[in-house]
Amino acid sequence: MDKKGFASRQMLIKKELLLNYRNKTVLISAITIWLLFIAATVCTILNYQTSHKQRLAANALFRQQWEHQQRNPHDAGHFGTYLFKPVNLLNVFDTGINDYTGNTYQIEAHIQHEMSDSEAENNDAAMRFGKLTFALILQLLIPLFLLFNTSTSITSEKESGTLKMLLAQGLSSRKLIWAKIWANYLLIVTIVLPAFILITIAVLCSTDSALLLPRFGWIMITFLLYFLLVTLAGTLISAISSHSGKALLTALCLWIFTGIIFPKAITGVANRSYPLMSRATFSDLVEQGYRKGIDGNDPYAVRGERYINSLLKKYHVDSTSALPFNVDGLTLQYNEDYRTMAFNHYFKSVEKSFDQQQQFLSIAGIFDPFVSTKRLAMALAGSDFYHHEHFFKQAQTYRNQLIRQLNMQLAMHGKAVKGEYIVGPKYFSQLKDFEYRLPALKQVLNLRITAFLSLLGWILILVLFLQFIASRYLALHYAAV
Structure with missing residues (x-):
């Protein structure tokens, strides 16, 4: 591009930005968005502080109860404890599915629990309306503002007659279209930039900033790409529409379909196509598998007797x-291992259905950039199904190791004790706490590479369409007028 062409494009962009600045509707919309960001900031901080304090208090309480026990190690396993899914700033930036999947995991001997105690169970408002979060504003409200602003950017020039004048003066339609695109894109970046800076500062001040900052960097990249895509889509609608009313209606229909109708529809299709067994059915299968054997031909009593005989044979004793x-300690652990094996065996079916649903939604996201953006943002914020499953597996591993440690303590030290073997705080206090570790960022990006490539692909398609419209349709149409 020559210097003259670059200068003319800069002038066009400045002119568009000035017009937007003078537009009261744009100004009111920007102020409204900032007010929503402020409200979301207050909600985010309050939700984070409340959730974080509740989890710390609950962890401290259950740890204290655990350390001050005086009981048989296996009885302590029955007494059990609770693990709580940790919360960070990005979780409240985009709550994702966290409000619906549960945040508590119960540890108890002989029983493999699932995640429970979701906020939505006790909060009907959360189920109906959701929460005001940064992600909600960025995913739905900003695109609505962008579509309304960009969808009339060229039709307004058509209706006022200035488009014909600009083209008659030698301005290329391509320069005009891209000036509109960059002006509107810079406008929205300017509006959301303070919010991004605010969240970045909050993340830097958090205790796990080293883990969260790269994730938030990718979240910003995701939304900046999404805003560019929406800007291109709105400008394309404006370029092919004959008047502003038609353009606005088309933009509104696009927003409703991509942001509301299509996501709900594909979620319903995924649930119907890959249904999950009920919790009652799953629990019954696990219990039957434990009692009668996974294959149905290895009853509990027969397995126990076979295991005892194997121990007698191994140690060359008769009783x-x-x-x-x-x-008793080894027998309890043997039965514990078999119950865990039965749980994992039947859980594979549930896990397969979940994976099929997630794969279906990933493919569906190729056809709807909103779905791709939402899934990518949830993954980076750590509030998607993958992170929920990741926490559950770590919690389950910790539970299995803890119960094993208790049973082995009974097995190795309970033989020489007359009466019931009891351990106290000295033993229980040395047992390690559960520490959840987030999956690596590279792993998360690899799982959501389809969503990211989908955004880039849609941007490329819209750019090509706009180039075609600019070089053929728009110029030719108004040359004939």
């Missing part, structure tokens, strides 16, 4: 009293 350890 359990002659074994060099407390056989």
